[in-house]
Amino acid sequence: MTTAATAASPGADGLPQRWLTDDEQRVWRAYLHATTLFDDHLDRQLQRDAGMPHVYYGLLVQLSQAPQRRKRMTELAIDAKITRSRLSHAVARLERSGWVRREECSSDKRGQNAVLTDEGFEVLRRAAPGHVEAVRQAMFDRLSPEQVGQLGEIMRIVAEGLQPQDSGADLPWLR
Amino acid sequence: MTTAATAASPGADGLPQRWLTDDEQRVWRAYLHATTLFDDHLDRQLQRDAGMPHVYYGLLVQLSQAPQRRKRMTELAIDAKITRSRLSHAVARLERSGWVRREECSSDKRGQNAVLTDEGFEVLRRAAPGHVEAVRQAMFDRLSPEQVGQLGEIMRIVAEGLQPQDSGADLPWLR
Secondary structure, three states: OOOOOOOOOOOOOOOOOOOOOHHHHHHHHHHHHHHHHHHHHHHHHHHHHHOOOHHHHHHHHHHHHOHHHEEEHHHHHHHHOOOHHHHHHHHHHHHHOOOEEEEEOOOOOOOEEEEEOHHHHHHHHHHHHHHHHHHHHHHHOOOOHHHHHHHHHHHHHHHHHOOOOOOOOOOHHHO | OOOOOOOOOOOOOOOOOOOOOHHHHHHHHHHHHHHHHHHHHHHHHHHHHHOOOHHHHHHHHHHHHOHHHEEEHHHHHHHHOOOHHHHHHHHHHHHHOOOEEEEEOOOOOOOEEEEEOHHHHHHHHHHHHHHHHHHHHHHHOOOOHHHHHHHHHHHHHHHHHOOOOOOOOOOHHHO
C-alpha cells in the first residue's frame, strides 16, 4: 500500500536518518500489499456469506469460545485489539441484527457483558466453514510448515513489541 | 483480532471441514493481533505527526516516487491495493488539504492524474523520518536478518495468491 522510504536524506531535525535499506523496503512493501489484500479479501468473503465485516465476525468467535458465551466489554476490546468506541459501535450493530445482546455485569455495576445469542451462534456456525476455507486458501495452503512456524514467531514478536507493559502505553482498548 | 477456528465440526454443507490445527490457530491469532496493532500504531503516529492516516501517507509516497510526481488514478489504486471509490475519496481529501491536485490525462481524455503539490511534498518530507522510525522500531529492529528475509518471502507468496491473473478476479482496484 505504501512504503516507509522516501527520497530525502537527513531527518527533519538534521540528525542522520535511519532509512530502510532496499531489502527492507521490499519486505515492507510486500507486508503492506499482503495485509491490505488479505483484509479486503476476508471482508468481502464475510460480507457476502455472512453479512458482516471481518472484525464483527471476530467478536462473535470470541464470544462463542467464552464460558456461557458471554464476555465483559473491556475484555472483548483487548481480545479484538480495538478501541472501546469501535467495539461499542460494533456491538450496537450486532445487537440490532439480533446476534448479540448486552447485559449488566452481575459482579460489577459499572461493567457490561456482551452475550452471543442463539441466532448469533447459528450465523457463526453457518459462516465458519467458508471463512476457514478462505483463510486456508490464502495463507496456510500456500506456505510450507516451516514458513507457518516462522510467520507465527515473527508475528508474536511484532505484536509483543506493540503492547508495552508500561501503564502509559497508547493501546487501542485504553482509548 | 479474531480466529478462523470455532467449536463446530462438519461444514454447513455436511462435507468434512478442513479446520485449522491448534498450531495454525495460534499463528492466525498472532497474525491478526500483530497486523491490527500495527495498523492502529501507524495510523496514530501519522495522524499525530502529519494529520493524515497511513493510507493517505502511502499515496503521497507513491506520487513522490513517480516521474514528475504524478500518476494515473487507475495506477495509484493498483499500487495502493485499494478500491477506486476509496482512492477517489482519499484524493478528494488530499486535494482539500492542498497536498495533491487532479488534472486531466493528456494521452487519454477519460483518464485523470493525481499530482503531488510542493506543499504535499513538504508535508511528506517532514513526516517521513518519524514514520520510518516507527516502522523500524515496531518491525525491523525487533527481527533478525533471517526473519526479515522469511517475512518478505511469506508476504510475497500471500500477496501473489490474492492477486490471481484471471480476468474475473475480484480485485479492489477493479471495483
